[in-house]
Amino acid sequence: MQSTTDSLDFVTIEGLLAYGEQFARRPAIDGVSAPPAPASSNDRAARARQAMASIKDFVARARAGFPRADAYRSARQAVIDDACAGDPLVFFAAWNRLLAEGALHPLMRAPIGSVLKPTQRRPVAIVPRAQLTPQLADGRIVLDLGDDRFWLLPRELSGRTLLFTMRHGISRVESKTHRVGRRLANQLDVERGVPRADVVGAALARMVGVVGQQLDFLHLSNYLEPRGFLHFISRSPNTRQLFERVRAALARDPLPPTEAVYAPALESSDFGWITGVEKTVEVQELAAAFGVEVSTAKRLIKDPLYCYPGGNSFFDLYVDVIDGLHQLGAAHAGQAACLYTHSSTLRALMIYLDARPFHEAFTEFSDYKESQDNVVLLTFEKGHLSGYSTAVGLSERERASRDSWMAVERVRKDRVTLKPRQIKRIVALVSGGDFAGAGAALKELRVQAYRFGLEVHFVRHGFLGLANNWIEPVTEEDTRGMSSHASSPIGSSRFEDFKDELVQRAAVGHLAPFLEDAALVVLGGDGSFRGARAIYEGFGVQVVGIPGTIDNNLEGTISLGYHSAMALADQSIESLKATSAAMGSVFFVEVMGAGSGHLALACAYQARAEGLLVNEHPDPDAYIDEVILGTLKRTLGVPNKSHLFVVAERTPHRHHREGGVHGLVDYVAGAIGGWAQRHAKPGQYPLTLATKATILGHTLRGAPPTPEDKAIAQHLAYETVHRLVERPEDVVGCMMAYRERGAIDAIPLHAVSPKQFDWDLFARMHGTELRNGPP
Numbered sequence: 001m002q003s004t005t006d007s008l009d010f011v012t013i014e015g016l017l018a019y020g021e022q023f024a025r026r027p028a029i030d031g032v033s034a035p036p037a038p039a040s041s042n043d044r045a046a047r048a049r050q051a052m053a054s055i056k057d058f059v060a061r062a063r064a065g066f067p068r069a070d071a072y073r074s075a076r077q078a079v080i081d082d083a084c085a086g087d088p089l090v091f092f093a094a095w096n097r098l099l100a101e102g103a104l105h106p107l108m109r110a111p112i113g114s115v116l117k118p119t120q121r122r123p124v125a126i127v128p129r130a131q132l133t134p135q136l137a138d139g140r141i142v143l144d145l146g147d148d149r150f151w152l153l154p155r156e157l158s159g160r161t162l163l164f165t166m167r168h169g170i171s172r173v174e175s176k177t178h179r180v181g182r183r184l185a186n187q188l189d190v191e192r193g194v195p196r197a198d199v200v201g202a203a204l205a206r207m208v209g210v211v212g213q214q215l216d217f218l219h220l221s222n223y224l225e226p227r228g229f230l231h232f233i234s235r236s237p238n239t240r241q242l243f244e245r246v247r248a249a250l251a252r253d254p255l256p257p258t259e260a261v262y263a264p265a266l267e268s269s270d271f272g273w274i275t276g277v278e279k280t281v282e283v284q285e286l287a288a289a290f291g292v293e294v295s296t297a298k299r300l301i302k303d304p305l306y307c308y309p310g311g312n313s314f315f316d317l318y319v320d321v322i323d324g325l326h327q328l329g330a331a332h333a334g335q336a337a338c339l340y341t342h343s344s345t346l347r348a349l350m351i352y353l354d355a356r357p358f359h360e361a362f363t364e365f366s367d368y369k370e371s372q373d374n375v376v377l378l379t380f381e382k383g384h385l386s387g388y389s390t391a392v393g394l395s396e397r398e399r400a401s402r403d404s405w406m407a408v409e410r411v412r413k414d415r416v417t418l419k420p421r422q423i424k425r426i427v428a429l430v431s432g433g434d435f436a437g438a439g440a441a442l443k444e445l446r447v448q449a450y451r452f453g454l455e456v457h458f459v460r461h462g463f464l465g466l467a468n469n470w471i472e473p474v475t476e477e478d479t480r481g482m483s484s485h486a487s488s489p490i491g492s493s494r495f496e497d498f499k500d501e502l503v504q505r506a507a508v509g510h511l512a513p514f515l516e517d518a519a520l521v522v523l524g525g526d527g528s529f530r531g532a533r534a535i536y537e538g539f540g541v542q543v544v545g546i547p548g549t550i551d552n553n554l555e556g557t558i559s560l561g562y563h564s565a566m567a568l569a570d571q572s573i574e575s576l577k578a579t580s581a582a583m584g585s586v587f588f589v590e591v592m593g594a595g596s597g598h599l600a601l602a603c604a605y606q607a608r609a610e611g612l613l614v615n616e617h618p619d620p621d622a623y624i625d626e627v628i629l630g631t632l633k634r635t636l637g638v639p640n641k642s643h644l645f646v647v648a649e650r651t652p653h654r655h656h657r658e659g660g661v662h663g664l665v666d667y668v669a670g671a672i673g674g675w676a677q678r679h680a681k682p683g684q685y686p687l688t689l690a691t692k693a694t695i696l697g698h699t700l701r702g703a704p705p706t707p708e709d710k711a712i713a714q715h716l717a718y719e720t721v722h723r724l725v726e727r728p729e730d731v732v733g734c735m736m737a738y739r740e741r742g743a744i745d746a747i748p749l750h751a752v753s754p755k756q757f758d759w760d761l762f763a764r765m766h767g768t769e770l771r772n773g774p775p
């Protein structure tokens with residue numbers, strides 16, 4: 001399997017210069033402000049070769065980190081000014097030759113100020129209509145996303161900025177066929193672009209409740225006032241036109257005249273001298289310059305680090321957009337703003353919001369097209385951008401996403417090399433946080449594999465073990481007693497270096513003896529499946545995933561370890577409830593969950609906890625004040641009543657920057673201390689109430705497996721082996737998903753998604769599942 005670096009061997013300095021010079025010399029296209037052409041020069045190739053050393057130094061600096069995006073930008077500009085003597089063609093040739101050598105790839109992981117993807121994100125609170133209770137919606141901003149889904153936010157915007165980011169629609173010069181970018185003053189196409197802009201405006205108006213009808217069932221008044229919205233545009237006239245259409249759509253009554261302000265962060269890519277050129281011409285000329293096929297030349301253009309002659313790269317645009325939007329958010333706290341921009345900007349945002357590393361998310365959104373998502377909703381809060389992208393009002397969306405899913409699925413199937421009954425060996429590893437049930441799954445893999453006469457190998461400590469070649473053959477003896485083993489009997493690991501393609505390559509090298517007739521079974525969570533997908537797509541390793549994570553955060557399946565973690569948590573929670581009831585104390589119990597609340601909800605529900613603070617809640621601060629303190633106000637001091645609240649780790653709130661149970665004890669104890677009922681009356685002596693926090697943390701991962709987890713593990717492993725033997729095309733490149741026995745489906749790894757929070761159970765726990773509250 002070729003890597004992307006190998007595949008750019010055809011890119012030469014001479015070819016790049018021939019191509020760049022040809023476009024720099026062409027007369028500028030109408031409406032394009034092209035960069036000035038540099039004077040002719042005989043020694044550009046030699047100068048480009050010299051400049052490569054400075055670019056390498058720049059990459060080394062970037063690896064160490066730039067505190068802010070402007071430091072990145074000015075260091076890049078300094079290379080053009082100094083090492084290239086201000087000649088953009090020298091830079092173009094030197095930069096892209098280094099790209100072909102793979103020397104620029106570290107830039108994609110460089111820590112550049114706010115542009116660096118956060119390691120933890122707060123899930124946005126999206127609630128399906130069926131589960132949107134008045135209690136959840138009351139006092140909140142409720143944005144109607146269409147498809148019966150609603151995004152909930154605290155109504156109080158202070159310290160928070162709400163950004164509606166929209167693309168312009170269809171313009172006279174279309175980005176489908178031409179390189180448009182920031183240098184071309186483009187207008188909306190009168191016949192198609194203007195109506196599309198109206199559709200976006202109408203959809204936004206519905207989303208923010210101007211139309212109001214969709215939310216009538218909640219009996220809410222409007223929650224956002226479009227009159228106060230700020231509006232920002234780029235230089236291209238089409239963004240101003242979109243602004244005018246949207247402003248008109250938002251106005252129920254004539255709005256006072258609002259002006260749109262120019263924001264550099266909303267500019268599109270800089271295509272330099274290629275601006276306005278037809279894409280087919282662009283790639284044909286590039287292919288001719290290198291003497292290669294058009295399909296080969298496309299590889300260069302598709303690289304996010306490819307720099308256009310006289311312009312920038314997609315990666316540069318990404319840095320500008322992400323940094324610029326952080327600044328916009330910070331400058332307008334407490335306000336809502338509409339940002340009118342371009343498809344490449346939205347693509348940059350979608351890549352930023354995606355949890356995967358830049359280069360993986362870039363590939364995922366490579367087919368971003370006109371008909372796809374048109375509005376990206378963002379909030380800026382405590383220095384962080386989070387958000388959600390949606391295709392408001394666009395009927396083509398479903399077809400487009402289905403088509404692109406089918407295309408990816410075809411690619412998955414094309415990569416399956418195992419034929420039915422060809423498999424001879426199974427290699428298995430456990431990755432990510434350990435979990436109960438891994439042993440039972442490994443044992444069953446061994447048992448079933450032996451029945452088919454297959455060899456079995458285990459890798460110790462996950463992908464780390466793969467990189468270290470800790471691959472061992474497994475005998476019947478080795479797996480004795482494994483089924484009831486707590487945690488993972490062959491170890492597991494977090495191994496961030498595995499995100500690096502070079503490390504993957506080395507690790508896959510150790511699998512070389514197995515590549516022809518073996519499958520690699522990866523037991524783990526979403527991160528582990530990203531690793532599995534990378535070596536399936538990048539190197540052709542025939543992988544199958546078995547879901548295992550106490551977080552139970554994978555859609556469409558129960559994950560191994562979840563039931564056992566819950567059972568163990570239940571013992572602690574029941575003990576705490578007993579002592580809380582005996583002493584009248586208030587207890588907060590924190591459980592893990594990688595920032596999501598599935599495990600916490602399950603624990604709280606079965607233990608009949610008094611409350612549950614989760615990351616998915618639209619307004620954790622309000623929950624603390626209204627539900628937790630509200631409940632305590634009613635129940636404190638009631639004889640033998642327990643007061644137990646389950647808290648999901650890292651749930652953000654204003655009482656501590658780490659969130660979770662941190663800061664809650666002091667805050668709640670302080671509030672209780674001030675209540676009148678706590679003050680002793682003459683002759684009456686209330687219970688002395690303690691307020692305490694317990695963090696169950698890692699105890700849950702090492703839980704002994706429950707019978708249910710063992711059984712699920714066996715079913716999943718049984719089906720994995722049988723299908724690998726009989727129908728490899730159906731399972732390779734997939735995760736085996738368990739709903740119930742007899743309902744085990746293979747979900748392609750490219751389609752594995754986060755589990756939606758169960759708002760129904762949340763409402764049931766609080767007695768708010770009935771539309772108008774309990775009778």
Ligand SMILES: Nc1ncnc2c1ncn2[C@@H]1O[C@H](COP(=O)(O)OP(=O)(O)OP(=O)(O)O)[C@@H](O)[C@H]1O
Nearest residue numbers: 432433494495498499524525526527528530531549
């Ligand atoms: N994008 C990626 N590319 C390659 N490997 C990855 C990627 N993401 C994660 N991995 C690998 O998978 C390992 C496990 O991922 P992660 O730490 O996210 O745990 P997980 O599998 O999601 O399980 P859990 O969240 O339950 O602990 C990482 O340490 C890394 O080795």
Ligand SMILES: O=P(O)(O)OC[C@H]1O[C@](O)(CO)[C@@H](O)[C@@H]1O
Nearest residue numbers: 432433434550551592593594595
């Ligand atoms: O092992 P670490 O690195 O402390 O990871 C903790 C994370 O692992 C998990 O326990 C899942 O394995 C998460 O719930 C938690 O956020």
